[in-house]
Amino acid sequence: MPVGLCRTRLSCCLLGGFLFFSLATTLEKPHEPIVGVGCTHILDVVIVIDAQRLAASRPNRPLFRDLSITVSTGDRIGVVGLNGCGKSTLLRILTGDLAPDAGDVRTGRNARIGVLSQHPVLPVGSVRDAASAGVDTWRAEAALFRLGMGNMLDARTDQLSGGQTKRVALASLLCREWDALVLDEPTNHLDLDAITYLEDTLAGFTGGLLLVTHDRHVLDRVTTKVLEIDRGRAYLHEPRGENAGSGYAAYLAARIEREEQAATAEQVRRNAARRELAWLRRGAPARSTKPKARVDAAKSLIAQRADGPARQGDIGLDLGTTRLGSKGVELTDVSFAWPGAARPTVASCSLNLEPGDRIGIVGANGAGKSTLLDLVAGRLEPAAGTVTRGSTVKIGYYDQLGRNLDASQRVREAVIGDKGDPSIEDLNLMRSFWFDGDAQFAPIGTLSGGERRRLQLLLTLVEQPNVLLLDEPTNDLDLDTLRALEDHLETWPGIVVVVSHDRTFLDVTVDEILALDGDGSVRQVRGGVGGWLRERAAAGATSSPPQQTSPQSHATKSTPKPTTKPKVSPSTLRRQLGEAERTMNKAIADQQRLTGALAAAASDHQLLATLSEELGRATEALAAAETTWLELAAEAEAAGLTFN
Secondary structure: OOOOHHHHHHHHHHHHHHHHHHHOOOEOOOOOOOOHEEEEHHHHOOOEEEEEEEEEEEOOEEEEEEEEEEOOOOOOEEEEOOOOOHHHHHHHOOOOOOOOEEEEEEEEOOEEEEEEEOOOOOOOEEHHHHHHHHOOOOHHHHHHHHOOOOOHHHOOOOOOOOHHHHHHHHHHHHOOOOOEEEEEEEOOOOOOHHHHHHHHHHHHHOOOEEEEEHHHHHHHHHHHOEEEEEEEEEEEEEEOOOHHHHHHHHHHHHHHHHHHHHHHHHHHHHHHHHHHHHHHHHOOHHHHOOOHHHHHEEEEHHHHOOOOOOOOOOEEEEOOOOOOOOOEEEEEEEOOOOOOOOOOEEEEEEEEEOOOOOOEEOOOOOHHHHHHHHHOOOOOOOOOEEEOOOOOOOOOEEEEOOOOOOOOOOHHHHHHHOOOOOHHHHHHHHHOOOOHHHHHOEEHHOOOOOHHHHHHHHHOOOOOEEEEEEOOOOOOHHHHHHHHHHHHHOOOOEEEEOOOOOOOHHHOOOOOEEOOOOOOOEEEEEEEEHHHHHHHHHOHHOOOOOOOOOOOOOOOOOOOOOOOOOOOOOHHHHHHHHHHHHHHHHHHHHHHHHHHHHHHHOOOOHHHHHHHHHHHHHHHOOOOOOOOHHHHHHHHHHHOOOOO
């Protein structure tokens, strides 16, 4: 029995037998009448969803088993796990959209449960009507504005993209009152302004919350528990001690501990299996008839993990890269406007991408982020200006929409292409991306959204690009794959340009941030993503989102006048500033390290003399780095570039 249910029933016993009976009957199977809801109001805790011993599978593949979860008012539970482990399936079972293979789900009588699925369906009509049905129109419009749909209130719902549809469905949920919210990837297709609004709303929500998300910032701020699905089993992590208040921190700590224990147990099991196999092989001639099946079983114990089918090791992203020369991609005075738009999406943009650059691009939905990537990649031609690419440039584009994958094609066929039969390298490659066993033969149409994204990532990296363009790479990817991608990019020698709404991913992977404000300008922002959000908050941008810049947009702002150009290109100046800031930070770290070492070596006069000399050099290096940074900042300010 779930801990929460036990505690609640114990409290009822203290209040008396009648109250105990009342609470014991507050759960129901869907559509069955119950009585006694008043008891839960007295206790100020309502069990909204209670699921016991659930099991689910899909063709030729078990997902999870023996999974129990209780969602009460006040619970804030995040659901995490590898792509394809059954997270979305679990949410569909809990909300009655899908029947489990085994187990039982009960919901509170008349419980109001708001559901956001991965692919919501809206009623045909206007965006305003779809969001405001049964609620005050002003509430719906306010939510739509905060989620970036304020300029599409009269658009027809059957003409929206998948991302726009999901934002309208989310707005419809957030402007109503619920006993519980069940949200599947709510941050997908949201810009940073909208995610901040969603975080604030969920942080103040008093009902039960169950959400699948791979946004670590949201998990850390919003959740107090994390349900992890790993290798068919479920683990509920609740924060304790130093992890109090963060379900995500509790999940990380518990997972580290579990993996360490599993590694120890695995070594013990393998040693025992080796001893068994050795005994079988050295048996006396009289025992030479020992069943071959027993030998094979011992071999199998050595070859497989004791806890059943699982991913083996980290995802293998190190697929190599084509050598990149000294010239990357350079945009000079590039402008682009969609047909029928009153203003350009990109205006007079100059950007020089050089080897080693790590650039993140932020902006409201429709500000032109994907358009800028398309210009860099050559998918779009500029209306003015030039885009030049070095002779060695090989672009890999991991976009939002994914490759044109054939849903009827199998994973193995997509990877090997026209080669006929897979090579050993192909098989190892698929396994390293956790497509092993039956997963290699699965039709792409049966893969989860995250598994398709992982396959798309595989097919992008296998081509060995040296310029990597990532458009919303965190959508649908699980936490393990995201961390592997971050580790891969840390030492990757090529150019990386990332459009993302994931604050954590941007903080880890990029060195500088470019902002698109929806007026055609492209500018650098100091202070990373946090600095850009502070700018937006100070300017009140969240209450007045920019107009869409897609072909259907009809914005009315005029093209901004280009600023005075610096003596060097804006991108070069930005890069120099970034390098100066990194040098300054390193000098500060060296100074702090040497100061601490100096304090610890008070009795060693020879070491004191050596450390004092090093500290003097570090102090001089810091002064020089600060001077360089100040000079570059002054040059940028004189050139009209903003670094706030």
